[in-house]
Amino acid sequence: GNSVTQMEGPVTLSEEAFLTINCTYTATGYPSLFWYVQYPGEGLQLLLKATKADDKGSNKGFEATYRKETTSFHLEKGSVQVSDSAVYFCALNGGATNKLIFGTGTLLAVQP
Amino acid sequence: SAVISQKPSRDICQRGTSLTIQCQVDSQVTMMFWYRQQPGQSLTLIATANQGSEATYESGFVIDKFPISRPNLTFSTLTVSNMSPEDSSIYLCSVETSGTSGTYEQYFGPGTRLTVT
Numbered sequence: 001g002n003s004v005t006q007m008e009g010p011v012t013l014s015e016e017a018f019l020t021i022n023c024t025y026t027a028t029g030y031p032s033l034f035w036y037v038q039y040p041g042e043g044l045q046l047l048l049k050a051t052k053a054d055d056k057g058s059n060k061g062f063e064a065t066y067r068k069e070t071t072s073f074h075l076e077k078g079s080v081q082v083s084d085s086a087v088y089f090c091a092l093n094g095g096a097t098n099k100l101i102f103g104t105g106t107l108l109a110v111q112p
Numbered sequence: 113s114a115v116i117s118q119k120p121s122r123d124i125c126q127r128g129t130s131l132t133i134q135c136q137v138d139s140q141v142t143m144m145f146w147y148r149q150q151p152g153q154s155l156t157l158i159a160t161a162n163q164g165s166e167a168t169y170e171s172g173f174v175i176d177k178f179p180i181s182r183p184n185l186t187f188s189t190l191t192v193s194n195m196s197p198e199d200s201s202i203y204l205c206s207v208e209t210s211g212t213s214g215t216y217e218q219y220f221g222p223g224t225r226l227t228v229t
Binding site (some may be wrong): 050 | 113122143145153154155157161163204208215216217218220221222223
């Protein structure tokens with residue numbers, strides 16, 4: 001069945017450092033891929049998405065490219081800020097039901 | 113996108129009691145979902161709330177424990193019945209809307225943080 005694997009956290013970075021959070025997936029067909037962010041005490045917010053191979057999703061300085069050959073959708077940001085501290089979830093949907101399948105989440109802590 | 117509200121935002125309940133969580137969306141949507149997020153963990157889909165018919169439950173979740181109502185296209189409730197401390201979680205509702213290029217996106221409510229003592 002479909003699944004998502006994320007790198008384990010926590011990821012601790014200094015402000016202005018480069019961020020990569022790895023995400024790989026297993027799916028039949030051609031799923032859509034998403035990154036969600038959950039700030040402390042809040043619900044999930046859709047950060048970015050990509051719907052087909054080689055698509056790049058981007059938002060708020062974050063970006064991720066849908067790589068079918070490596071079944072990956074790694075999240076990157078060139079210069080993180082303290083306000084980016086949150087849990088990041090990679091997810092996919094695909095198939096007739098459009099159910100979202102989430103990775104385990106990666107906690108990012110950015111220190112000033 | 114969609115604006116989703118949930119009530120209550122948090123509650124502390126005694127074991128054996130039940131809590132009903134409400135989810136309201138600002139536009140009509142076909143698909144609404146209920147998720148559970150246990151402490152420090154990812155999201156697990158409980159069920160899909162279908163308007164006009166019974167909810168569709170995922171493996172490991174049953175209607176007697178998590179009855180769901182969906183009386184119209186903007187509202188749904190989830191009840192956590194006969195609670196035990198293991199039910200302490202964040203419960204989130206989400207809705208599916210059509211995004212760009214005909215793709216689908218899910219948007220989430222702020223969640224209800226439930227603690228069972």
